């Protein structure tokens with residue numbers, strides 16, 4: 001297998017980096033004036049040049065060329081070693097797979113050794129937002145007083161997850177999405193050199209699909225050039241536009257059938273066979289938008305093959321308008337925000353989970369009621385349950401009124417309040433909310449609420465601190481006592497309802513038998529996480 005095009009096309013000199021002129025200029029100047037800092041943070045969407053620039057900086061500070069302005073020269077021994085991935089003083093760490101505090105401690109211990117080949121030891125920590133809190137703290141210690149021979153370059157696609165304490169110690173550079181014409185220009189050059197025949201309008205289509213990521217754009221060209229000797233617009237359209245459309249149709253079927261397992265399976269299959277999560281999400285959105293068009297009786301405008309039209313008209317009839325709108329919102333989030341950048345597919349899974357729960361958006365025909373009784377404290381949870389049962393409007397602020405109950409929680413009680421608890425979570429964090437929506441309440445044992453997920457991935461994400469703490473915090477406030485959360489997977493139908501005592505153990509045993517797993521979440525929670 002030959003190397004992926006985007007790797008062979010990694011810029012080896014500053015001039016080859018496009019669309020980030022401001023950053024390139026600043027970094028070049030720093031090298032030219034010998035004023036390179038000790039800690040940098042490169043933030044921005046994937047495929048925009050963060051790793052590339054980090055390596056260029058590493059090369060620049062270690063280059064052996066006499067003239068500072070000409071560094072990196074790209075042909076001295078050190079430059080060549082960096083290019084070939086064998087420069088000992090360039091250490092690249094993928095925080096996505098080295099998140100523990102031990103990894104960072106190890107790094108800290110090694111850091112005091114002087115560089116072996118170059119002037120500076122450069123640490124590039126990719127996806128740095130994935131570090132655990134304790135690992136961040138360990139890192140912080142090092143950032144406070146970095147040895148003079150060390151340079152840190154932290155890279156992230158999610159700057160909002162970086163603690164302020166870390167941000168304040170770094171020189172920050174925000175990489176932008178690369179504009180379509182700039183991508184087109186670069187692709188043209190690449191195609192010419194690689195002897196790939198491609199039409200201009202196909203290039204434009206690819207550049208658009210890449211939404212600012214040069215890496216995605218190059219990968220698309222790579223993919224298309226392996227399919228056809230000459231890439232025409234219609235080939236590009238066929239491949240980019242409809243390659244996974246059957247998968248999208250299947251996904252919609254699964255969603256209509258309300259099947260979470262089937263839907264996730266379809267998503268995994270698509271990703272396993274190489275679909276890009278963002279593009280896939282975009283295709284889902286396009287499909288749903290077309291359904292909306294059909295629903296609004298403007299379907300004649302759409303250019304569709306007869307078979308596809310039949311399917312789409314069927315789907316359009318079966319999806320309600322509200323459901324369509326909420327699904328479009330959910331999948332648009334997956335396509336643009338790519339919150340789950342660090343885990344391909346998670347954004348899609350969450351969107352699908354949301355798509356399955358019809359309460360995502362309040363139906364427009366339900367007028368949100370102002371709540372006259374809002375300010376009156378209520379002490380009896382049963383009373384509240386009755387109001388809910390009588391069909392009052394959603395009360396997102398409900399959790400603000402603590403409902404202290406005495407004695408242990410019961411499944412019935414939690415069940416009665418489940419929908420409003422979910423709404424309360426939704427007002428605080430849409431990801432946590434989507435995760436919660438994709439779970440099912442299975443049991444309550446003492447002050448422990450047990451929920452079940454259809455996939456380990458979803459379970460593990462809920463078990464992450466920021467999500468589980470939020471849920472615990474909302475429930476604890478709501479019920480006026482410490483509430484713990486346990487996230488499970490496995491066949492929930494087979495899980496017995498607990499009796500007052502020993503129920504949890506029974507659940508555990510049954511789960512083990514079924515090959516499921518338990519994740520316990522610490523009881524303490526804090527509001528500042530929100």
Ligand SMILES: Nc1ncnc2c1ncn2[C@@H]1O[C@H](COP(=O)(O)OP(=O)(O)O)[C@@H](O)[C@H]1O
Nearest residue numbers: 009010017018046047048049050051052214215
């Ligand atoms: N600004 C850019 N200019 C030229 N090529 C780029 C740029 N950004 C990304 N690329 C291309 O995409 C590939 C991956 O880029 P990379 O720097 O690893 O992205 P990031 O670290 O931001 O995700 C590079 O090898 C290169 O081919």
Ligand SMILES: [Mg+2]
Nearest residue numbers: 050051126155
């Ligand atoms: Mg990178």
Ligand SMILES: [Zn+2]
Nearest residue numbers: 063073076079
């Ligand atoms: Zn050099």
